Amino acid sequence: xxxxxxxxxxxxxxxxxxxxxxxxxxxxxxxxxxxxxxxxxxxxxxxxxxxxxxxxxxxxxxxxxxxxxxxxxxxxxxxxxxxxxxxxxxxxxxxxxxxxxxxxxxxxxxxxxxxxxxxx
Amino acid sequence: xxxxxxxxxxxxxxxxxxxxxxxxxxxxxxxxxxxxxxxxxxxxxxxxxxxxxxxxxxxxxxxxxxxxxxxxxxxxxxxxxxxxxxxxxxxxxxxxxxxxxxxxxxxxxxxxxxxxxxxxxxxxxxxxxxxxxxxxxxxxxxxxxxxxxxxxxxxxxxxxxxxxxxxxxxxxxxxxxxxxxxxxxxxxxxxxxxxxxxxxxxxxxxxxxxxxxxxxxxxxxxxxxxxxxxxxxxxxxxxxxxxxxxxxxxxxxxxxxxxxxxxxxxxxxxxxxxxxxxxxxxxxxxxxxxxxxxxxxxxxxxxxxxxxxxxxxxxxxxxxxxxxxxxxxxxxxxxxxxxxxxxxxxxxxxxxxxxxxxxxxxxxxxxxxxxxxxxxxxxxxxxxxxxxxxxxxxxxxxxxxxxxxxxxxxxxxxxxxxxxxxxxxxxxxxxxxxx
Numbered sequence: 001x002x003x004x005x006x007x008x009x010x011x012x013x014x015x016x017x018x019x020x021x022x023x024x025x026x027x028x029x030x031x032x033x034x035x036x037x038x039x040x041x042x043x044x045x046x047x048x049x050x051x052x053x054x055x056x057x058x059x060x061x062x063x064x065x066x067x068x069x070x071x072x073x074x075x076x077x078x079x080x081x082x083x084x085x086x087x088x089x090x091x092x093x094x095x096x097x098x099x100x101x102x103x104x105x106x107x108x109x110x111x112x113x114x115x116x117x118x119x120x
Numbered sequence: 121x122x123x124x125x126x127x128x129x130x131x132x133x134x135x136x137x138x139x140x141x142x143x144x145x146x147x148x149x150x151x152x153x154x155x156x157x158x159x160x161x162x163x164x165x166x167x168x169x170x171x172x173x174x175x176x177x178x179x180x181x182x183x184x185x186x187x188x189x190x191x192x193x194x195x196x197x198x199x200x201x202x203x204x205x206x207x208x209x210x211x212x213x214x215x216x217x218x219x220x221x222x223x224x225x226x227x228x229x230x231x232x233x234x235x236x237x238x239x240x241x242x243x244x245x246x247x248x249x250x251x252x253x254x255x256x257x258x259x260x261x262x263x264x265x266x267x268x269x270x271x272x273x274x275x276x277x278x279x280x281x282x283x284x285x286x287x288x289x290x291x292x293x294x295x296x297x298x299x300x301x302x303x304x305x306x307x308x309x310x311x312x313x314x315x316x317x318x319x320x321x322x323x324x325x326x327x328x329x330x331x332x333x334x335x336x337x338x339x340x341x342x343x344x345x346x347x348x349x350x351x352x353x354x355x356x357x358x359x360x361x362x363x364x365x366x367x368x369x370x371x372x373x374x375x376x377x378x379x380x381x382x383x384x385x386x387x388x389x390x391x392x393x394x395x396x397x398x399x400x401x402x403x404x405x406x407x408x409x410x411x412x413x414x415x416x417x418x419x420x421x422x423x424x425x426x427x428x429x430x431x432x433x434x435x436x437x438x439x440x441x442x443x444x445x446x447x448x449x450x451x452x453x454x455x456x457x458x459x460x461x462x463x464x465x466x467x468x469x470x471x472x473x474x475x476x477x478x479x480x481x482x483x484x485x486x487x488x489x490x491x492x493x494x495x496x497x498x499x500x501x502x503x504x505x506x507x508x509x510x511x512x513x514x515x516x517x518x519x520x521x522x523x524x525x526x527x528x529x530x531x532x533x534x535x536x537x538x539x540x541x542x543x544x545x546x547x548x549x550x551x552x553x554x555x
Contacts, residue, residue: 010327010330010331012327012328012331013327013330013331013334015331016330016331016334016338017334019335019338020334020337020338020341023338023341023342056323085323085326085327085330087379088386104326104327104329104330105326105329105330105332105333105334105364105368106330106333106334107333107337108333108334108337108338108341109337109341
């Protein structure tokens with residue numbers, strides 16, 4: 001059972017997000033890239049309530065993951081929040097049709113507010 | 121030689137009667153007839169004139185015909201002059217051979233048959249004439265060949281020169297192309313490196329910063345919830361986070377400079393109320409300082425411009441932030457908006473350290489810092505105003521500064537004003553209700 005799936009290639013960021021979210025009472029899973037995340041999602045009996053998605057990752061990028069997710073009926077409805085340091089984030093996010101986006105570095109208070117909104 | 125020109129025929133005989141008889145026979149030929157009554161006289165005549173044919177008696181006193189012929193032949197000019205011997209005695213084969221050896225050409229026997237003499241002389245005269253003509257043509261031809269050869273030679277030289285020039289200019293062009301290629305490759309490489317820097321700055325610097333700020337905030341939230349930190353520790357943590365934020369802003373500013381340099385800074389312009397925007401920024405920034413008093417002077421109605429909300433917000437944050445930073449002893453900071461017919465002025469005025477007059481012209485250059493900042497211990501990189509200027513320029517406006525050292529500075533932005541957009545009135549009243 002878990003609530004949030006974090007997809008980010010940076011170990012420190014995954015750990016930090018996990019700590020922040022667990023502090024707020026969420027159960028968290030992490031994946032290093034899109035491919036690993038798809039594996040977790042497809043093999044798991046349960047699905048997360050929300051996905052936090054980095055964009056620039058090796059193996060399978062955030063964009064590629066999002067395409068795969070949208071093509072999969074079982075996964076398509078899970079809300080996705082993009083977390084990225086990219087400059088034109090709101091453009092990219094609207095192109096990806098995601099639920100929300102937050103620029104890196106993150107404000108943890110904002111992150112928790114956004115996650116809470118989509119998990120309620 | 122002109123073909124109609126008369127040629128000279130020399131008649132040599134010691135007997136005047138014979139000379140007379142030759143003359144009458146040959147007069148019909150219409151040529152110039154010259155008499156010589158002795159070998160000596162004949163030689164004299166040969167020196168004086170160009171002789172075509174010599175008619176000479178073989179048997180003469182002093183020098184006989186053969187001896188004379190030999191003398192004549194010795195002169196290069198007369199090597200080939202035609203000689204007709206007239207001989208009273210029948211010429212033996214031996215005599216004929218002798219005559220030929222001396223270069224003679226023909227014989228006439230006495231009694232002279234006028235027709236034969238005339239015919240023989242005439243043949244030689246004609247031969248002479250033709251030979252001369254041929255010589256003339258030959259020399260003319262040779263001259264022409266020489267001329268043509270010279271001309272060709274000149275052309276060949278010219279061609280060679282042109283070829284050399286062409287080769288040189290080709291070489292130069294090649295060198296130029298090569299250096300251009302190198303320069304282009306270098307420029308492309310520089311652009312690539314800059315893009316790489318952009319990517320490194322945005323990703324590689326921001327990733328650890330994200331973890332740093334995230335952990336800091338998580339730590340802070342946990343400590344606040346559990347009340348687990350002493351006041352002193354909490355303050356240190358607060359300062360750590362503030363410095364991390366500062367680092368983030370600095371990275372963003374450097375990224376902005378890099379984007380501006382690469383023409384990658386894009387605006388998303390839409391109609392916006394500059395008063396509303398300024399009000400929002402001032403209310404946000406005045407919470408950051410207790411030393412400064414903020415005053416907002418704004419007309420009651422909305423002032424519309426076409427602009428990028430986030431970028432103009434950045435401009436106002438930069439100017440108001442500067443006003444605070446460069447008035448370290450506090451004081452009044454005034455933000456005012458005034459509207460003219462087709463321009464809008466946004467002014468930020470402080471009572472800070474001001475800008476020395478010599479720095480004013482350079483103030484908007486990137487990485488430029490006024491000379492009085494270090495004495496006042498105000499840190500910075502010198503890109504804020506550069507970014508402000510570039511963003512304002514992209515909006516079709518301009519930014520100016522007026523300052524007096526130790527009195528304060530006034531930064532003025534002028535932007536094109538637009539008419540009230542359709543449907544704006546209701547939004548405006550809605551916004552007014554919110555406030």
